[in-house]
Amino acid sequence: MTLQVTNTLTGEREPFEPQDPESVLLYYCGLTVSDFAHLGHARSWVHVDVMHRWLEHLGYDVRHVENFTDVNEKIVARVGEDDLGESESEVARHFITEVLEDMRSLNLLRAEVYPRVSEHVPEIVDLVETLVEKGYAYESNGSVYFDVTEFEDYGKLSNQKIEEMEAQGEEDERQEKRHPADFALWKAGEAHPDDADPGGETWNSPWGEGRPGWHIECSAMSMTHLDETIDIHLGGQDLVFPHHENEIAQSEAATGQQFAKYWMHVRLLETGGEKMSSSLQNYFTVRNAVEEFGTDAIRMFLLSTAYNNRQTYSEETLQEAVERWERLERGYDRAVEAADSVDARTKVEDEDLRTAVAETREEFTAAMNDDFNTREAITALLDLTSAVNVHLDERDEYDYQALCDAVETFEEFGEDVLGFALAGDAEGEVEILGDVVELVLNVREQERDAGNYERADELRDELEALGVEVQDTDDGPTFRLE
RNA sequence: GCCAAGGUGGCAGAGUCCGGCCGAACGCAGCGGCCUGCAGAGCCGCCUACCGCCGGUUCAAAUCCGGCCCUUGGCUCCA
Numbered sequence A: 001m002t003l004q005v006t007n008t009l010t011g012e013r014e015p016f017e018p019q020d021p022e023s024v025l026l027y028y029c030g031l032t033v034s035d036f037a038h039l040g041h042a043r044s045w046v047h048v049d050v051m052h053r054w055l056e057h058l059g060y061d062v063r064h065v066e067n068f069t070d071v072n073e074k075i076v077a078r079v080g081e082d083d084l085g086e087s088e089s090e091v092a093r094h095f096i097t098e099v100l101e102d103m104r105s106l107n108l109l110r111a112e113v114y115p116r117v118s119e120h121v122p123e124i125v126d127l128v129e130t131l132v133e134k135g136y137a138y139e140s141n142g143s144v145y146f147d148v149t150e151f152e153d154y155g156k157l158s159n160q161k162i163e164e165m166e167a168q169g170e171e172d173e174r175q176e177k178r179h180p181a182d183f184a185l186w187k188a189g190e191a192h193p194d195d196a197d198p199g200g201e202t203w204n205s206p207w208g209e210g211r212p213g214w215h216i217e218c219s220a221m222s223m224t225h226l227d228e229t230i231d232i233h234l235g236g237q238d239l240v241f242p243h244h245e246n247e248i249a250q251s252e253a254a255t256g257q258q259f260a261k262y263w264m265h266v267r268l269l270e271t272g273g274e275k276m277s278s279s280l281q282n283y284f285t286v287r288n289a290v291e292e293f294g295t296d297a298i299r300m301f302l303l304s305t306a307y308n309n310r311q312t313y314s315e316e317t318l319q320e321a322v323e324r325w326e327r328l329e330r331g332y333d334r335a336v337e338a339a340d341s342v343d344a345r346t347k348v349e350d351e352d353l354r355t356a357v358a359e360t361r362e363e364f365t366a367a368m369n370d371d372f373n374t375r376e377a378i379t380a381l382l383d384l385t386s387a388v389n390v391h392l393d394e395r396d397e398y399d400y401q402a403l404c405d406a407v408e409t410f411e412e413f414g415e416d417v418l419g420f421a422l423a424g425d426a427e428g429e430v431e432i433l434g435d436v437v438e439l440v441l442n443v444r445e446q447e448r449d450a451g452n453y454e455r456a457d458e459l460r461d462e463l464e465a466l467g468v469e470v471q472d473t474d475d476g477p478t479f480r481l482e
Numbered sequence B: 001g002c003c004a005a006g007g008u009g010g011c012a013g014a015g016u017c018c019g020g021c022c023g024a025a026c027g028c029a030g031c032g033g034c035c036u037g038c039a040g041a042g043c044c045g046c047c048u049a050c051c052g053c054c055g056g057u058u059c060a061a062a063u064c065c066g067g068c069c070c071u072u073g074g075c076u077c078c079a
Helices: A039-057 A088-105 A121-133 A216-225 A237-255 A278-284 A286-293 A295-303 A315-341 A351-369 A374-394 A400-417 A428-449 A453-465
Strands: A004-007 A012-015 A023-028 A061-066 A137-140 A143-146 A183-188 A210-212 A230-236 A260-266 A468-473 A476-481
Touching (some): A023 A039, A039 A061, A039 A088, A039 A260, A039 A286, A039 A295, A039 A400, A061 A216, A121 A137, A216 A237, A230 A237, A237 A260, A295 A315, A295 A374, A315 A476, A351 A400, A428 A468, A453 A468
Parallel strands (some): A230 A260
Antiparallel strands (some): A004 A012, A137 A143, A468 A476
């Protein structure tokens, strides 16, 4: 069973075969750091994170590079706003810090490198020079443009014909271009006083002062940190055209090599009719979402739809994800507690549970290999949850070995691959807190034994208000910290 | 106008590439039951599917082919 992936380049599902059978070169088009990250960014991140994790699970050494675009007019536009910073680079640095924090809050595996455009201007200039030398680009008024008519395959990623394309770029630069679809590789800084907002940095180049174009950065950084040909290039669906189309053109024109073997695009998170207006924007930030629903519920929400299918955000779908996550977590907790309670030498065997564990492993693997079908993968884990629950509810004696296998499966797939925090952070503070709760529950048991249920219920309600969910069982009370 | 993706139960959402295990998964909401001092969790059952419409291919179609209707996303910086 091998991994199959959908390649935007061919539009088909193909067997995944990296150039080097041992490793995968992966580049992800990251954010333009002019604002906080929102749930849509989280969708891409979490899916790419799970792809990364699954590739590692399959044994590949994954070299993951994700850029930050820190040179952009949108960043310049915010210079001086509030306390964001007094220059383009200060504003960018501010948001990079915030965005990295958001990424950590989503429990994303770190990339190997997070390159920034401002640190790669020499490489960008070199690349542009190469393109000019080879006749794929021309200088005009201090700016340099890529000549799309010189690159035979232009349009192959987005399936478009040059003649049918709308002009790219601002109105005033169209005058300088030979073909409307030509795009800027280097933009003169002084030739456009209107664009040259104060605070926007410029660099020296063979064509005078200026700034890198909007697409050349990723080509330069991908080649610098990975190779001329990489295995997977990822990004949001919205980047297919023009961004990735242009990356292919300029990269392949410069090197004569294929730029990326597999192009994969995460479909955009939709909002169900309502536009992502600025008034709603705040609510959609990663920060607010994680704070309100928790990392695991957010991951559950985002992974409950395959990366290349449409997903609509709504209060209801998010709430459903919370329930799905809690069901999974409870199942895991029950399995762990049950396994801990059983004598390891027990001879009890439950064929149903053992079969369920085996099927879960098989189905999870098949789902992930089938173009990273995270929805089906989660389904497999929830099926295991049901099997564990049935086993614990219907059996008087537990199957120690099967429970251990179930726990291991939850951890291997749920934690390592899907990135959930099943075992939680059982650190000092949490342990002490648990002991305190235990103490209160003992008191409550005394009240219950004395038939003083009113007081017992009060204690339960008060604990719940503090985020401690109490559950009475045959074996005494149990609790969960929310 | 161009490019692309879709229309499956109350909601949400797999399955469609490689037709039969789909008499349609997993879950959420709701209802009934078991358990329970109560509640919750869990378990069992139901609501619950003529798989957008019409026609074709086939022993067999949600899945393949043709036509039609409708929806959504992108095409400007955008994950």
